[in-house]
Amino acid sequence: MSEGSWLPRTWGEAVPQVIWAVLVLGFGLEFCVSLLNADYGRALLAVVGLGGLLFMLIHAEQLRKQLLTVNPNLVFIAFALFLASIVLSSFVEEKRWPLSVWFPPGATLYQLVSSLTVIAVIGLGLLFFSMLLVVVQVVRQRPQIMSVRHPSAYLKDIHIYASSGGVTPLNPRFVARFARNGQRVRLYAEDRYYPAALMSPGLIHSPMVLLAEIKDFVVGQSIDIAIMTSFVNDGREMWRWGPPTEKPDPKTTFQSHASHRGRLVLLADDGAPEYFYFIIDQAAWDTPPNVIGQERFEFIQKWESENEQPK
Numbered sequence: 135m136s137e138g139s140w141l142p143r144t145w146g147e148a149v150p151q152v153i154w155a156v157l158v159l160g161f162g163l164e165f166c167v168s169l170l171n172a173d174y175g176r177a178l179l180a181v182v183g184l185g186g187l188l189f190m191l192i193h194a195e196q197l198r199k200q201l202l203t204v205n206p207n208l209v210f211i212a213f214a215l216f217l218a219s220i221v222l223s224s225f226v227e228e229k230r231w232p233l234s235v236w237f238p239p240g241a242t243l244y245q246l247v248s249s250l251t252v253i254a255v256i257g258l259g260l261l262f263f264s265m266l267l268v269v270v271q272v273v274r275q276r277p278q279i280m281s282v283r284h285p286s287a288y289l290k291d292i293h294i295y296a297s298s299g300g301v302t303p304l305n306p307r308f309v310a311r312f313a314r315n316g317q318r319v320r321l322y323a324e325d326r327y328y329p330a331a332l333m334s335p336g337l338i339h340s341p342m343v344l345l346a347e348i349k350d351f352v353v354g355q356s357i358d359i360a361i362m363t364s365f366v367n368d369g370r371e372m373w374r375w376g377p378p379t380e381k382p383d384p385k386t387t388f389q390s391h392a393s394h395r396g397r398l399v400l401l402a403d404d405g406a407p408e409y410f411y412f413i414i415d416q417a418a419w420d421t422p423p424n425v426i427g428q429e430r431f432e433f434i435q436k437w438e439s440e441n442e443q444p445k
Contacts, residue, residue, distance in 0.1 A: 294427025306425040
């Protein structure tokens with residue numbers, strides 16, 4: 135559909151609009167005709183139908199999601215019962231419209247008020263019953279909602295520093311401070327990369343590598359953890375995930391000449407996992423990897439918030 139217009143541009147957009155237009159027009163014309171003929175029962179049904187269509191248009195996406203979660207067997211049973219109730223009802227047997235006895239043509243004001251009072255009482259009862267069901271559902275879900283609440287984050291003042299290949303080379307590092315006390319946390323590196331090859335196998339998932347384990351920490355305590363360190367292999371400098379070690383595990387070797395997207399995962403014994411994302415540009419074997427942390431992109435939200443402010 136074209137922006138700023140309700141006119142359809144394809145058959146896929148036109149067919150649903152035509153169906154809705156026919157339904158709305160049918161209920162609208164039925165309401166006008168019934169009102170002119172003093173057939174207030176049919177006019178009331180037309181108004182209810184228009185309200186139902188309006189509700190479906192406004193909450194179409196929510197209704198679709200709810201219907202997808204319903205068991206298909208229950209839908210079939212409900213439809214069968216609904217169809218049977220219509221076929222076996224007096225409206226079909228006597229070939230008359232619903233509420234035609236309550237709102238006969240030429241009814242007096244007293245008859246109209248009495249019928250409307252009965253309908254209002256029934257409607258209020260259904261509304262009260264629906265609200266009661268909602269309250270019961272909320273009360274049942276409250277313990278579950280309380281159970282999934284997690285404590286506050288463990289870390290603050292988070293920075294991921296890229297490496298430096300100058301006179302004093304620096305390894306890529308993760309620097310932060312603890313925002314709460316705790317007994318033990320573990321920091322892992324999770325890496326996924328695209329090899330720079332003509333026949334690339336696609337995105338490759340590397341196994342998670344333990345970077346550090348910290349115990350008995352307190353609020354304000356600083357951490358400075360090496361994300362990657364260099365080592366020499368057959369006279370060539372290479373890089374690996376994690377702290378330095380005498381015998382690096384081949385599974386922890388950093389794959390150069392590839393585009394990396396990864397994250398650091400902080401796991402605590404009594405808290406939810408915390409994630410800190412980064413990307414790495416392609417680099418040669420002898421070039422330190424340039425790790426770019428997610429905090430480098432926080433300016434995007436800042437600029438967007440400035441654009442939203444009135445000038």
